[in-house]
Amino acid sequence: MDAPDYFHFFGLDPRLTLDPADLENRFYRLSRQLHPDRHAQAPPAERERSLEASATLNDAYRTLRDPVARAEYLLKRQGFEPTKEVPAELLDEVFELNLALEELRAGNASVRPRLEAARDRFRALLAESDAALERLFAACDQAPGPATLGPIRAALNRRKYISNLVQQVESESSS
DSSP: OOOHHHHHHHTOOOSSSOOOOHHHHHHHHHHHHHHHGGGGSOOOHHHHHHHHHEEEEEHHHHHHHHHHHHHHHHHHHHTTTOOOOOOOGHHHHHHHHHHHHHHHHTTTTTGHHHHHHHHHHHHHHHHHHHHHHHHHHHHHHOOSSHHHHHHHHHHHHHHHHHHHHHHHHHHHHHO
């Protein structure tokens, strides 16, 4: 059985930019219709369908309300698998970051200002990535296809990598 199409499930066209309020309204409307309690007295097969539909609804909503998860989902449905390449322009910064983290783990607290500066830089890069993704999403919605999805995949890869760096610095800095 094919995986459900989350956009179709919500009655939406596959788009990267969605109105969050509209999505939330659709979610609550469908929740009321599909909730298993409404089907408590139904035959077992219908109760099972209700449970499955309710689970799908929750998964779909969780995916579609998050712009990054939505984009990853749409890319995967279009045959674009995620990449895990290190963005070349970040290699030097990542090398420096890893050295500073190793020093911190070894007990050298004097690297904390460097780590805080790196964290702030990566947070700024994350904000830039989110803004770039918004522009790419709009362009893709205007002209969907491989020519617009490829750059989105690269931007998502870069964003995920930067997000992981921010999390790593925050985790190590708070230890």
